[in-house]
Amino acid sequence: xxxxxxxxxxxxxxxxxxxxxxxxxxxxxxxxxxxxxxxxxxxxxxxxxxxxxxxxxxxxxxxxxxxxxxxxxxxxxxxxxxxxxxxxxxxxxxxxxxxxxxxxxxxxxxxxxxxxxxxxxxxxxxxxxxxxxxxxxxxxxxxxxxxxxxxxxxxxxxxxxxxxxxxxxxxxxxxxxxxxxxxxxxxxxxxxxxxxxxxxxxxxxxxxxxxxxxxxxxxxxxxxxxxxxxxxxxxxxxxxxxxxxxxxxxxxxxxxxxxxxxxxxxxxxxxxxxxxxxxxxxxxxxxxxxxxxxxxxxxxxxxxxxxxxxxxxxxxxxxxxxxxxxxxxxxxxxxxxxxxxxxxxxxxxxxxxxxxxxxxxxxxxxxxxxxxxxxxxxxxxxxxxxxxxxxxxxxxxxxxxxxxxxxxxxxxxxxxxxxxxxxxxxxxxxxxxxxxxxxxxxxxxxxxxxxxxxxxxxxxxxxxxxxxxxxxxxxxxxxxxxxxxxxxxxxxxxxxxxxxxxxxxxxxxxxxxxxxxxxxxxxxxxxxxxxxxxxxxxxxxxxxxxxxxxxxxxxxxxxxxxxxxxxxxxxxxxxxxxxxxxxxxxxxxxxxxxxxxxxxxxxxxxxxxxxxxxxxxxxxxxxxxxxxxxxxxxxxxxxxxxxxxxxxxxxxxxxxxxxxxxxxxxxxxxxxxxxxxxxxxxxxxxxxxxxxxxxxxxxxxxxxxxxxxxxxxxxxxxxxxxxxxxxxxxxxxxxxxxxxxxxxxxxxxxxxxxxxxxxxxxxxxxxxxxxxxxxxxxxxxxxxxxxxxxxxxxxxxxxxxxxxxxxxxxxxxxxxxxxxxxxxxxxxxxxxxxxxxxx
Numbered sequence: 001x002x003x004x005x006x007x008x009x010x011x012x013x014x015x016x017x018x019x020x021x022x023x024x025x026x027x028x029x030x031x032x033x034x035x036x037x038x039x040x041x042x043x044x045x046x047x048x049x050x051x052x053x054x055x056x057x058x059x060x061x062x063x064x065x066x067x068x069x070x071x072x073x074x075x076x077x078x079x080x081x082x083x084x085x086x087x088x089x090x091x092x093x094x095x096x097x098x099x100x101x102x103x104x105x106x107x108x109x110x111x112x113x114x115x116x117x118x119x120x121x122x123x124x125x126x127x128x129x130x131x132x133x134x135x136x137x138x139x140x141x142x143x144x145x146x147x148x149x150x151x152x153x154x155x156x157x158x159x160x161x162x163x164x165x166x167x168x169x170x171x172x173x174x175x176x177x178x179x180x181x182x183x184x185x186x187x188x189x190x191x192x193x194x195x196x197x198x199x200x201x202x203x204x205x206x207x208x209x210x211x212x213x214x215x216x217x218x219x220x221x222x223x224x225x226x227x228x229x230x231x232x233x234x235x236x237x238x239x240x241x242x243x244x245x246x247x248x249x250x251x252x253x254x255x256x257x258x259x260x261x262x263x264x265x266x267x268x269x270x271x272x273x274x275x276x277x278x279x280x281x282x283x284x285x286x287x288x289x290x291x292x293x294x295x296x297x298x299x300x301x302x303x304x305x306x307x308x309x310x311x312x313x314x315x316x317x318x319x320x321x322x323x324x325x326x327x328x329x330x331x332x333x334x335x336x337x338x339x340x341x342x343x344x345x346x347x348x349x350x351x352x353x354x355x356x357x358x359x360x361x362x363x364x365x366x367x368x369x370x371x372x373x374x375x376x377x378x379x380x381x382x383x384x385x386x387x388x389x390x391x392x393x394x395x396x397x398x399x400x401x402x403x404x405x406x407x408x409x410x411x412x413x414x415x416x417x418x419x420x421x422x423x424x425x426x427x428x429x430x431x432x433x434x435x436x437x438x439x440x441x442x443x444x445x446x447x448x449x450x451x452x453x454x455x456x457x458x459x460x461x462x463x464x465x466x467x468x469x470x471x472x473x474x475x476x477x478x479x480x481x482x483x484x485x486x487x488x489x490x491x492x493x494x495x496x497x498x499x500x501x502x503x504x505x506x507x508x509x510x511x512x513x514x515x516x517x518x519x520x521x522x523x524x525x526x527x528x529x530x531x532x533x534x535x536x537x538x539x540x541x542x543x544x545x546x547x548x549x550x551x552x553x554x555x556x557x558x559x560x561x562x563x564x565x566x567x568x569x570x571x572x573x574x575x576x577x578x579x580x581x582x583x584x585x586x587x588x589x590x591x592x593x594x595x596x597x598x599x600x601x602x603x604x605x606x607x608x609x610x611x612x613x614x615x616x617x618x619x620x621x622x623x624x625x626x627x628x629x630x631x632x633x634x635x636x637x638x639x640x641x642x643x644x645x646x647x648x649x650x651x652x653x654x655x656x657x658x659x660x661x662x663x664x665x666x667x668x669x670x671x672x673x674x675x676x677x678x679x680x681x682x683x684x685x686x687x688x689x690x691x692x693x694x695x696x697x698x699x700x701x702x703x704x705x706x707x708x709x710x711x712x713x714x715x716x717x718x719x720x721x722x723x724x725x726x727x728x729x730x731x732x733x734x735x736x737x738x739x740x741x742x743x744x745x746x747x748x749x750x751x752x753x754x755x756x757x758x759x760x761x762x763x764x765x766x767x768x769x770x771x772x773x774x775x776x777x778x779x780x781x782x783x784x785x786x787x788x789x790x791x792x793x794x795x796x797x798x799x800x801x802x803x804x805x806x807x808x809x810x811x812x813x814x815x816x817x818x819x820x821x822x823x824x825x826x827x828x829x830x831x832x833x834x835x836x837x838x839x
Contacts, residue, residue: 123214232321442534552645
């Protein structure tokens, strides 16, 4: 029944706690401990967004640094399963949270994902006590309120499943009190509430119960056996109030320092004495311990004379009745030679002029040895063949002074080793090395590390970018060797070089002032001067050449076929074209250089990929099979042109191909194609406007001409009836000299009259009908033929004026009619015949 309840509890915890978080190739699970083998941990395929076949093909496996694997991967199902029983307490003890970390590795291509499985605690451990039974001996004279510390219970579970509380029964004489410490731990005490009476009850049995906070709640018990003792009326007494002992520092652990003794006048158990150390300082407790039965005080730590030369130990003797006595143990520590002399530099000069006088103090040294007596006496000395000596004025103090003339040209630096040794046995020593530099006058100019510099910088750099560093060294010292860098005035392509680069005066770092463009400038040079800080200053120059490196910042540009906002020219391929027929060639350039300008051509999309191919290097579009009658007339190819830069940049071009043997065949295919609404609306508006203007001009001319001609006809009738001589009337020649294309002919009009106008003939002469080629600039060359009309108005029996009237009536209409027809044909051509628009 317990196992079944545990199983149900695990299942409920699994359902409640199981959660998955997958972020950037990581997945986490939370499962309860003690799950059965083969239990499902998680669907790794779904959580990582993979496929099951990817796990199989990639030979997915689990990689972990742990010696034992608790989780296994089922590739076929794509899930994680429990391989071994997981005991959180054995795995992590009291550590929270407790988690397993491993990686899932895939091959071909190599990938890995991180998996973390947090093991949730379940209440599978009851609180336990270190002992099943403890004994107390309490005198019947113990006062009410006396406290007795009890052992705390231990629960391997954590959190709410850990120890929650304590209970003690029966509670006739004792009560339980629990104190919470600042560190979160709890102290359990048994408090005497009612005085004991040995005559009534010599033995008392109590049951201490510890319960946890889990579900179901678990508990553990411990028996408390209390023996009530008779009253103790004599306390222990030490043989002397103060004990003294001596111990050598660095004595081994376990060395007995002293033995103390106390006696008790009582008999039996009341006379049994226990010894203990009561020092409140933890350091003393870590150095000494006392045997509880015999009173032997021994070392358990390392004694150091330099830390403390003596120790005072407070000792306590207590009998089993609780009566006590105290004494003191004073331990003196003897010194041994275990410390090296300590050399302290009080004052020193790192630099001295080569013209320094004899006995000039360079460094003052203080020497101390923590040891005592002969072990603390120290003597110091320096090496031979040095222009310095050590002088001592008082004990523990030395001065390093010059003993001969200094010459920087012979030696610019001295490493002086001072060695100090004590007089202990064996002797200990220590040393320190002093570095002393000799100053010089400014007699050396800065020298660049190289005779000239050449540096590279990639174009499109950020202004202020550090290009490289020029470095000059000066053999002088200090201020004389402090080099400053100055950019000398010069120009590059007429522009000051300071607008291109700048030089840091202190470090010699050359920065780019502007962003460079390789296509505008490929290299330039300038000079940098290095000047020291001496007086007077010395300097030298160096030439610096900057080479601009190309960056792939320009995409390829297609030169042919030309891509415009309107239609694109279609290439024609005859149906008799054989394999390898050259359709056209895509021509592109890249203004970059090097491999950034190496272009490759690829066919991205095509109406029929099996018909065409594009040369990778030359961009030639050729047929890759025989053209057949089944091939579609309209072919659309999208060619992508890529350069070899990193990252690569590209451009695309659309090539339209017509598979046909003649141009009329192409026209028959491209007769209907869609137009957008705005384009149609604009054309309709222009047609209506043109028709309205033509109509207005025609009606106006008609009214004016009719009025004038009727008036002239009436005047001629009056002249005719009056038999007056008639002057022949010759209309002017009418021609279109503007060359606008509206009327490309020159019409000549000849009028012959006699005295009887009604019998005269009127001849109209003009150019014969001609063909006019109207080219729509937005189309691809579609032609529309307009047949000119030849009209001769000849009425032999009508008067001359009537004929002229008819002529002038129809002349405006004939003039405006070609304009209207041309507009209509252009619109029709745009909307129905333009092959380029179709593509």
